[in-house]
Amino acid sequence: MKVNLNQLKDEFKRYLKRRNMKITQSRLDLIDLLASYGRHFEVEELVNWVASRTDRRVSRSTVYRTIKLLQEFGAIKEVIKQNNRTIYEFVVGKPHHDHLVCVECGKIIEFVNEDIENLQDEVCREYDFEPMNHRLEIFGICSECRKQT
Amino acid sequence: MKVNLNQLKDEFKRYLKRRNMKITQSRLDLIDLLASYGRHFEVEELVNWVASRTDRRVSRSTVYRTIKLLQEFGAIKEVIKQNNRTIYEFVVGKPHHDHLVCVECGKIIEFVNEDIENLQDEVCREYDFEPMNHRLEIFGICSECRKQT
């Protein structure tokens, strides 16, 4: 699934306008960089990668602030919370999915299951609960790791 | 569902023996206290509660260390990871369940859904992934909070 980056950035600009926030180079850079990163990431990783990729310096603070902003905008999500690490994902143009996480090698496998989604909605209706987002993490051991006992 | 505390503590003692660990007063106290606490908890909360409940002092370090141990033993689980908070639950004698978390008031609603569990197992088989545990958190707004708009 290919994302139209320009369209995305336009939406982001409109989003910023609506909130009376400024369209800054750092914010646009980060959305570009995230779109091209194409993997799950942690903040530290992103800070370093951004430093290596661009001449422009983007401080750790700005990365944290922009990550929060992009989460509200809906472009990225916290997908895994393991120990004290938080792993994010750029979700634009991807259908909703959940994750299998290998506790041995750290591999992350994405899966889509409509039935699970539907059942969740059903549960929410039952409790008159309005869902905003959810996170399903299945921790276990992947096939490769099981082989090399 | 009533837990047989003595049986649980015996199992825990055997578990410790097997791992060549010592059966200490702090460890037994904590399992007692957790069993009687009966709510979701955070570490800080537990530390304070333990201090108010017993004459015996149990240090924050020991609480952290014992929580980790009891997780391995299987008596408690990290059920919610939100922002930088970790919420635990004493799970002995409770069937597996997942959680709805109100982002407005913090209320936690537990639900059991066998179908979701089965579908998860199916997904794992499909990816030849051996699940050890999982966590499904649905964040949203509860009915009370929606009423008082």
Add this chain to the structure above:
DNA sequence: ATGAGTGCAAAGTATTTGCACGTAC
């Protein structure tokens, strides 16, 4: 021109760890 954004260093949180002492075995 004005106020929001940024970078930096400092402050917060949550959790872990080194070490001297205590206790289970």
Add this chain to the structure above:
DNA sequence: GTACGTGCAAATACTTTGCACTCAT
């Protein structure tokens, strides 16, 4: 008696924040 457990304070890791300066509007 020996080794593991505990308490304390310090260290670590992650994230947020105050402030002076910069930049978008």
